[in-house]
Structures are given as structure tokens and as C-alpha cells.
Amino acid sequence: MLFWETLGWMLWATVFIGYLFALSAIIGDLFRDRGLSGWWKAVWVVFLIFLPFLTVLVYLIARGQGMAERSSRAAREAEDATASYIRQVAGKTPTEEIAAAEALRDAGSISAQEFEVLKAKALA
Known part of the structure; x- marks a missing residue:
């Protein structure tokens, strides 16, 4: 009996x-979505609090595609910002x-001798 209780x-x-x-992915997506008004965000959060499992399923079905696009766009923007910073610092x-x-x-x-030293240093 103990085994089945533990497994459960x-x-x-x-x-x-x-x-x-x-839930954390949905809340992050809600606040990342600039096309959704503050009132709709509040409605989603209220439903997430009072009907959590049903609201998660409805959100993933209704807004899952947009959620994936926003997540992908945020990842691309972060990657671009990182690459820009590396180019700037490098x-x-x-x-x-x-x-x-030259x-x-x-x-x-x-x-000319100092030029050769700088050239060697740049190529090293």
C-alpha cells in the first residue's frame, strides 16, 4: 500500500x-504581449487564480500560437542584443x-618597425 501511495x-x-x-509561462506571455490591453490581462489573471487548470488549458488552446511567436521573438531579440554587445566589447x-x-x-x-609589431599583434 505504501508503494502505491508514494507513486500517487x-x-x-x-x-x-x-x-x-x-502558469509561469502564461503569466510571462501575458505581460510580454503588447497587443493585449491591461483589462484583458487582469481578466486572464483572475481566471488563473479562480479556475486555474481550466484557464491554463483554454489559454494554451486559444493563444498558444501567439505565445510561441512572442517567445521566439523575445529569444531572437535577446540573441541580437547579446551579439551586438559582444561586437561592441570585442x-x-x-x-x-x-x-x-597603416x-x-x-x-x-x-x-615601419612599429607597424610590423602592430600587424603581428593583430594577426596573432
Whole structure:
């Protein structure tokens, strides 16, 4: 008997944890959706509180496609922001560094030997 009770509790715990994941995804999607007014967001949240399982199912059926699109768009925007930050912090490419050093050499600011050192450093 103890085995079946434990198995039943584990099943319900799994269902509850899955529900919590769905609930957090839905609440995140509600506040990410700019096309939905504040009143509709409040209505969804109230229904999530008073009729939780039914509301989760209805939300996933009614707004699941838009939820996937908003999630994908948010992931793309985060990836683009990360790539932009990395490009900004990384500095110049080796080609740009060599061109800058060449411009300094042509202007007479550095010697040919210093140019070769900078070129080697950029290519390393």
C-alpha cells in the first residue's frame, strides 16, 4: 500500500510542477504581449487564480500560437542584443587594426618597425 501511495504522490507532484511551469509561462506571455490591453490581462489573471487548470488549458488552446511567436521573438531579440554587445566589447577586427596601423604609418606617427609589431599583434 505504501508503494502505491508514494507513486500517487509522485504523480500529483509531477502534475503540480508541470502546472506551475505552464502558469509561469502564461503569466510571462501575458505581460510580454503588447497587443493585449491591461483589462484583458487582469481578466486572464483572475481566471488563473479562480479556475486555474481550466484557464491554463483554454489559454494554451486559444493563444498558444501567439505565445510561441512572442517567445521566439523575445529569444531572437535577446540573441541580437547579446551579439551586438559582444561586437561592441570585442573591438576591431584584425583587418581594421592593420588598416588603422597603416594609416598611422602613412601619417608618420609610427615607424615601419612599429607597424610590423602592430600587424603581428593583430594577426596573432
